[in-house]
Amino acid sequence: MAQCLATPAYPPVVLAVSVRRIHHLNCGSFDSLASGPLVSHVLLCETNDGLVLVDSGIGRSDIAAPKNRLGRVALALGPALRVEETAAHQIExxxxxxxxxxxxVATHLDYDHIGGALDFPHATVHTTAAELRTAQARRRLPERLRYRRPHVEAITSFQTYDGTGEELLSLPTAHPIIGVEDVWLVPLPGHSIGHAGVAVRTSNRGWLFHAGDAFYHRAALSPSRSAPISRAAALGAIELTLASIPAKVRANHQQLRKLAHDPSQRVSVFCAHDAILFDRLRAEQSPIFP
Structure with missing residues (x-):
């Protein structure tokens, strides 16, 4: 310990990163007896390459015509449908x-993650090639329910990622986002065929890892598995029911749990719908990165 005190006080090394500021936005509240209160956690990143969204939540058109654009599955989950929660409203x-x-940068193309993209016609949507293929084909009933045709067909600019990427944060495959520095798409198939997490590097907060729907409740990250059992179990049942590849759900939990507790990394791992994790990160939201 004494050696640490004797170490010369060199100026800290500040990592030059593109991401200057991050806003945590709730772009779609849900509340039902089955799920309880949920958020749609979206990141707004102010970068040297312009504004970058990680997911986009529910859009203005979805609120104007929810039955047609969102469908009965979404409405059964009790969406709040507030215009002021849309990414477009909050960005303005x-x-x-x-x-x-x-x-x-989309974790996947479900209605509650990509509906808001239509409010940004100048933006390129980044996703995995497998996710886009599946969303466009909509061959099975579950895919026709989760991927809404008015969402997917209206997006005119996609950039897709496939194949072997690079290792990142001890994860085997990650794809750097084309046109944006310090943001990576990390394939995590399970919830959907082409589901992915999104890693964002910051200069003073380490890493943010948006895991999308790779888990639903923060208990999935807890080594002790301590959580309100009924709540975690209910969401776990919903998670497995909605998963395209249920066998990969628990493997993703294990991988993300390891990442969240890796002492060699500074990574804040969170998901799209846990309201407690959203509130924690929003409370810690740092103003402007040095």
Whole structure:
């Protein structure tokens, strides 16, 4: 310990990163007896390459015509359908133009993750090739329920990722986002065929890892598995029911749990719908990165 005190006080090394500021946005509240209160956790990243969204939540058009655009499965989960929760509304409230959003990095293309993309016609949507193929084909009934045709067909600019990427944060495959520095798409199939997490590197907060729907409740990350059992169990049952590859759900939990507790990494792992994790991260939201 004494050696640490004697170490010369060199100036800290500040990592030059593109991401200057991150906003945690709830872009779609849900509340039902089955699920309890849920959020749609979206990241708004102010970068040297313009504004970048990680997921986009529910859009303005979805709120205007929810039955047609979202469908009966979404409505059964009790969406709040508040215009002020849309990414478009919140971004304009921050003083930006919708055209400032240049990229949307999607964990997957379910209605509650990509519906808001239509409010940003100038943005390129980044996703895995497997996810886009599945969403466009909509061959099985579960896919026709989760991938809404008005969402997928209206997006005119996609950038897809496939094949072997690079190792990142001890994860075997990650794809750097084309046109954006310090953001990676990390395949995590399970919830959907082409589901992915999104890793964002910051200069003073380590890493943020948006795991999308790779887990639903923070108990999945707990080594002790301590949580309100009924709540975690209910969401776990929903998670397995909705998963395209149920066998991979628990493997993803294990991988993300290891990442979240790896002492060699500074990674905040969170999912799309846990309201407690959202509130924690929003409370810790740092102003401007040095």
């Amino acid at each position: 409230a921050l003083g930006y133009q919708l055209s400032d959003v240049r990229h949307i």
